[in-house]
Amino acid sequence: MGVPLSYYIGLAVVLFTIGAIGVATRRNMLVVLMSLEIMMNSVNLVFISFARFRGDVGAHGIVFVVIAVAAAEVAVGLAIAIQIFKHNRSVNVDEADKLKY
Amino acid sequence: MSAEMIVFWILAIGAVLGALAVVLPPFGRNPLHGALALVVSFIFMAGVYVQLSAFFVAVIQVLVYAGAVMTLFVFVIMLLNLTPEELAQPKYSWYKVLSVFSALAIGFIVASGLTHVLVHFHAASIPATFGNAASVGGVLVKKWLFVFEFSSILLLSAIVGAVLIARKRRS
Amino acid sequence: MNWNIVLAATIKWVFMVLVFGLGVAGILTWVERKMSAVIQDRVGPNRASILGFRMLGLFHPLADAIKAFTKEDFVPDGANRVLFFLAPLIALVPGMLAFAVLPFGPGDNLVIANMDSGIIALLAITSFGIYGATLGGWSSNNAFAMLGSLRAAAQMISYEVSMGLNLVGMFMVFGTLSFSQIVYAQGHLLGGWLPEWGIVVQPLAFILFMAAALAENKRAPFDLPEGESEIIGYNVEYSSMRFATFFLSEFFEVVLIAAIVTVLFLGGWQIPWLDPKGIAGGWIRVLQVGAFVVKTLFVIWVMMLARWTLPRFRYDQVMKLGWKIILPLSLLNILVTAIVLAML
Numbered sequence: 001m002g003v004p005l006s007y008y009i010g011l012a013v014v015l016f017t018i019g020a021i022g023v024a025t026r027r028n029m030l031v032v033l034m035s036l037e038i039m040m041n042s043v044n045l046v047f048i049s050f051a052r053f054r055g056d057v058g059a060h061g062i063v064f065v066v067i068a069v070a071a072a073e074v075a076v077g078l079a080i081a082i083q084i085f086k087h088n089r090s091v092n093v094d095e096a097d098k099l100k101y
Numbered sequence: 102m103s104a105e106m107i108v109f110w111i112l113a114i115g116a117v118l119g120a121l122a123v124v125l126p127p128f129g130r131n132p133l134h135g136a137l138a139l140v141v142s143f144i145f146m147a148g149v150y151v152q153l154s155a156f157f158v159a160v161i162q163v164l165v166y167a168g169a170v171m172t173l174f175v176f177v178i179m180l181l182n183l184t185p186e187e188l189a190q191p192k193y194s195w196y197k198v199l200s201v202f203s204a205l206a207i208g209f210i211v212a213s214g215l216t217h218v219l220v221h222f223h224a225a226s227i228p229a230t231f232g233n234a235a236s237v238g239g240v241l242v243k244k245w246l247f248v249f250e251f252s253s254i255l256l257l258s259a260i261v262g263a264v265l266i267a268r269k270r271r272s
Numbered sequence: 273m274n275w276n277i278v279l280a281a282t283i284k285w286v287f288m289v290l291v292f293g294l295g296v297a298g299i300l301t302w303v304e305r306k307m308s309a310v311i312q313d314r315v316g317p318n319r320a321s322i323l324g325f326r327m328l329g330l331f332h333p334l335a336d337a338i339k340a341f342t343k344e345d346f347v348p349d350g351a352n353r354v355l356f357f358l359a360p361l362i363a364l365v366p367g368m369l370a371f372a373v374l375p376f377g378p379g380d381n382l383v384i385a386n387m388d389s390g391i392i393a394l395l396a397i398t399s400f401g402i403y404g405a406t407l408g409g410w411s412s413n414n415a416f417a418m419l420g421s422l423r424a425a426a427q428m429i430s431y432e433v434s435m436g437l438n439l440v441g442m443f444m445v446f447g448t449l450s451f452s453q454i455v456y457a458q459g460h461l462l463g464g465w466l467p468e469w470g471i472v473v474q475p476l477a478f479i480l481f482m483a484a485a486l487a488e489n490k491r492a493p494f495d496l497p498e499g500e501s502e503i504i505g506y507n508v509e510y511s512s513m514r515f516a517t518f519f520l521s522e523f524f525e526v527v528l529i530a531a532i533v534t535v536l537f538l539g540g541w542q543i544p545w546l547d548p549k550g551i552a553g554g555w556i557r558v559l560q561v562g563a564f565v566v567k568t569l570f571v572i573w574v575m576m577l578a579r580w581t582l583p584r585f586r587y588d589q590v591m592k593l594g595w596k597i598i599l600p601l602s603l604l605n606i607l608v609t610a611i612v613l614a615m616l
Contacts (some may be wrong), residue, residue, distance in 0.1 A: 001107055002103060002105030002106065002109075002152075003105055003109045003152070005222065005224070006219055007109060007113075007155065007218065008149070009215050009219060011113045011116070011149070012215075013208060013211055013212045014208075014209075014213065015116065015117065015120055015203060016208055016211055017204060017207070017208030017211075018117065018120045018121060018124050019120065019124070020204035020205075020207045020208055021124055021200075021201055021204040021205070022123060022124035023204070024200035024201065024203060024204040025124070025197050025200045025201060025204070026124065026126070028132055030132045030136075030174065030177065030178060030218070031123065031124075031132055031135055033174070034123050034132075034135060034136060034139050034174065034183070035123060035124055036123075037139065037166070037170065038120045038123065038139070038142070039269065040166065041143065041146055041162075041166070044158075044162075044216065045146065045149065045150075046255055048150055048153050048155045048158060049153055050222075051153075051155070052153040052154055052155065052227065052231075052232075053222070053224045053225070054224070054225055055224075055225035055226055055227040055228065055231070056225075057231055057232060057236045057237060057240050058240050058244050058245075060155060060157070060158050060236075060237045060240060061237065061240040061241045061244060061245040061248070061249070062245070063155075063158050063248070064158070064161070064247075064249075064252075065242060065248050065249070065252045067161060067162070067165050067166070067246070068167075068252040068255065068256055069252070069255065070166070070170065071165055071169065071170055071256070071257050071259075072255050072258075072259030073259075074170050074173060074174070075259045075260065075262075075263040076259050076262050076263050076266065078174070078177045078263075079172060079262070079263040079264075079266040079267040080266055081177065081181075082177060082180070082181070082267055083266055085181050085266065091181065137355075137403075140403070156387075156388065156389065157388075157389050157392075160389050160392050160393045161392065161396075162398050162400060163393075163396040163397075164392060164395055164396035167396075167399070167400070168396055168399030168400065168402075168432075169399065169429070169432070170426065172399070172402050172403070172406075172428075172429055173429065174404065175403065175406055175425070176422070176429065177406075177427040178425065179406065179410050179418070179421065179422060179425070180422060182302070182418070219375075233388045233389070234388055234389040234392070234449045247536075
């Protein structure tokens with residue numbers, strides 16, 4: 001048997017933490033969205049590694065849905081980023097603090 | 102160390118370095134560099150998926166993430182064409198240090214939860230057709246049919262939402 | 273690790289990509305000029321000569337290569353050097369990798385990687401071509417190049433969607449995502465005489481796929497990202513070998529698209545109405561690979577014809593064609609295919 005399950009889970013946790021740090025510290029909205037993508041990918045990795053070691057392909061379906069959700073999130077998120085940039089001339093999430101323009 | 106282990110370490114280190122380049126300010130000062138690093142990271146992740154016999158998901162990962170999602174990111178970053186002033190990060194503060202700590206705490210919670218699962222985990226063998234297009238498709242339309250159909254509604258609403266948000270408003 | 277497999281794959285890759293792909297792409301630079309000359313009633317290139325032999329100008333690609341290598345390699349001021357160097361390679365390499373999943377003939381020996389989901393993998397690999405065009409323009413630090421690369425990105429993202437959707441109908445009819453199996457399935461004869469090629473069972477998808485592929489390729493009538501004659505394109509700051517790499521990648525993509533269309537819609541290596549048992553030994557393989565090459569060259573000829581006879585679209589027309597005509601039609605194609613398949 002090649003690589004044990006715990007290694008894959010460890011990689012997923014490391015990536016998840018990196019993504020969380022990015023979401024918490026970076027203020028550029030595009031970078032925040034990219035960090036979210038990293039977190040989603042680490043979740044996918046957990047699903048896929050458990051699927052592999054349980055011998056159950058069912059989790060791959062969930063991964064599909066997660067990828068679809070990520071694509072939808074990016075489409076809407078980038079549209080919002082463009083709108084915020086049009087109003088603020090900046091994509092800093094801290095400056096986007098007005099509810100109405 | 103077996104060949105599989107070496108391959109895993111190469112892929113894992115590549116994926117983590119790519120992700121770090123997105124998050125850490127010195128590398129990610131320009132979001133475009135971060136986006137390209139993320140593309141590389143996603144390709145390495147697809148390699149990890151292949152190692153886990155998830156061939157079809159790996160191909161979809163490259164197609165959707167590296168091919169479509171990140172292209173959109175690159176396109177928007179170029180469209181906004183942020184100048185360095187707009188990219189400037191505020192100085193490091195206690196607030197930022199606290200953010201890092203809270204992120205690490207979240208990571209710790211996730212890790213402890215997964216460790217709990219891992220302790221009680223029993224591995225099983227996999228069938229020969231594991232992870233190919235037919236098996237994944239079968240799962241999608243048999244086991245997760247509702248979720249699958251619902252995700253199409255989600256995508257449709259995302260398209261409509263994106264168009265509504267990004268279009269020009271009548272003044 | 274089995275080194276024989278690696279060696280075999282390398283040899284196959286050299287023959288398929290370097291000899292066939294790049295060879296045809298190199299000759300296409302001559303075909304392009306000679307064909308435009310024939311269409312526009314000119315003589316075309318005929319000056320390059322070796323020892324007095326002119327060979328209809330066939331030495332021009334050679335002269336071009338020498339010129340490209342010896343010209344000054346110019347990097348504009350303020351350019352992002354790393355990305356400026358990488359962009360032409362990013363444009364060229366995905367096409368070269370994509371050849372790995374295309375079957376040149378029957379069996380496992382005439383394809384590098386006989387993948388279970390080869391068509392999706394090919395779409396995944398070719399989608400990287402966008403980065404080459406966009407980064408090339410962005411890294412040049414030139415406003416016009418930047419605008420060109422924005423046009424390139426928008427156009428290629430738009431048409432990639434319909435390119436993938438047009439293949440869904442093919443997946444439904446043939447029930448597979450594998451290139452090899454799709455070619456095998458196209459060997460059947462409908463009603464005993466009509467070959468079950470993709471163009472026969474999915475004619476609308478064929479037309480739409482060709483249009484979308486031409487747009488992906490960024491050549492006229494869709495050459496807005498580049499627009500060599502008036503609007504300035506993403507590769508304006510490139511010179512010498514780097515420009516030649518962009519140029520070559522465009523022709524290489526022509527060969528790649530022609531090969532994909534051949535495999536998916538024109539039966540690949542299948543020769544209709546030919547009984548393989550009637551021909552002795554290995555000659556049938558030679559014939560079948562020959563059929564694949566001839567069909568590919570035919571599709572290239574059609575694409576060249578489109579390039580030199582159709583005027584360029586306006587930019588809003590390109591977007592309208594992609595999102596309002598090709599995309600709905602390909603969705604309709606999927607719906608009709610599903611209904612027909614359900615009724616059969």
